Amino acid sequence: PRNLCANRIHTSARLNVLLPPHVWLFIKPIQKLLAIILGRSVRKWWKALPANKRQLFKENLQQNRWKLSLASLGLGFLIILFYFTSLEETPVTGRARLLVFRKEHYDLLTTLAYENMIEEFKDEILPEKDERYQQVQKIVQHLIACNSDLPEVAKIEWTLHVVDKPIVNAYVLPNGQIFVFTGILKSVADIDQLAFILCHEMAHAILDHTAEKASVSHLLDFLFMISLVMIWAICPLDSLAMFGQWIQSKLREYVLERPFSRTLETEADKVGIELAAKACIDVRASSVFWKQMMVVSDLGDEPRIPEWLSTHPSHER
Template identity: 60%
Template sequence: MTEEMINRSFHTSPSLLAAPVPLFWIIVKPAQKLFAIILGRSIRKWWKALPPNKRELFKESARKNKWKILLGVSSLGVVFVMFYFTHLEETPITGRARLLVFGKEHFRELSQMEYDMWMEQFKDQMLPETDARYQVVERVVGHLSESNKDIPQVAALQWVIHVVDEPGVNAFVLPNGQVFVFTGLLDAVSDIHQLSFILGHEIAHAVLEHAAEKASLVHFLDFLSLIFLTMIWAICPRDSLAVVGQWIQSKLQEYMFDRPYSRTLEAEADKVGLQFAAKACVDVRASSVFWQQMELAETIQGQPKLPEWLSTHPSHENRA
């Protein structure tokens, strides 16, 4: 999605029993981490409180049963591997294998809740359908969807247009097909071709179900990280060291998995979005011009040029 994407948040359900499955896990995630910390800390305190002779007995017992312990750990690893491979699905259009834990229906419910939140936030900033800027976006989205209606995932979504009077250079499409475009983006693009490829990119995110995919991966990695979090708090001799270890673990996950995966999804949306635009007879060369303009604007503004591996998006240079 565009670089200046504002952080999204989710409504909490008025009743926990009514919460969709993804939302339930989002709510309990902090509790899971707290439980892992308490468990690890309790193990450390228990070990420190053991008399030396009992520690030696415990170590000796572990040495005698090392193969049983290894078998148990290996079995747990096999369970995780089986879970991963049994939840792989093929990405629409590109055919890339991806992990999908949450059901599509559950995620549609969550998307509707997010949509309601955005509508509440922007209710006083929505442009009317009679506004020329709204009509431009409506025509572009309509042309893109009509030109790609042979793709089942495009035809299945009901595209709903919202143009928000906001200066931010931003646009996003929710998984249910609700399109939000900020007037700042309309001011930033040079022509209809640039707008078309950007909206093609955002539509691609929805069609490729990237939101559900990313949530699934985060959930899977977070569950695995609970094991390491427990180990960190159990092994580190002091709480201060455990906090540092936890921070290092979170950063390793972020820069080794989360951000590279985000860049992969963005690159895939770029590719598919350009395909959508090309089928709509859009001049796809406009995409290169746009990213060059973005890079030039950041240079003029004196913004530091960060290495791509630090970003959630591919660099402007690589997208051009």
């Protein structure tokens, strides 16, 4: 495989966000409510205006259309400036991405998530002397040792937790806390498949995908808040406004969020395969595993949806 460290990664200067992520999480539902209230208030105010005042208001808008246009252009310029000054290169791949929040901003949220998981699975977490734990630990240590030349791997303190639950899943928190459920140990055909899954999940942490997703969501929240105000201001009835809001949410989900999620998953696949290859893992196991997942999906009760509607790439690789 190619040397992942062959190219130096140049990143933009780190900027401090106005508010930490946990504050934005608290504000997020409130800002949507405020947008609805503001838009609805504008609509009620407009309906209550006498006809002559409505006409006067329209004339004032017409007279000041250039000022309004300049104000709109100014707002658009600020948004574009914010976007481009928040771009930096993704570690390892060099992909340009929006990054308002960074891993260090998520320390509190990650710690809380970790503590909640430890509390939730405290009775199911396997001890280190358990054979299943030792089996997974050997793989994790091997992957880390073979990729320790990557600064993104070396700077994370990786810690393994094997949970004795029949859940077919494994994930890695941004701070390197690895959770593997015994259900997935029974689902993989060999060590190579398990190693690839771990590489994929570790790649998400290495690439700071959690911070990137939060950054994109933060920008989309602001942009869609403006359109939400307009929807509730323009629609004559609350029912129509609610329908318009539903359409807006679906457009955001299927046109922006799901394709973006597939991009991150594909990137994690590519980097995961490179991490596995450096550890002399048979990378062909990845395609075999995804084909197995496709068969499981086909045999399941859930309908198969097109890739462009999914949050993950197709298993047909």
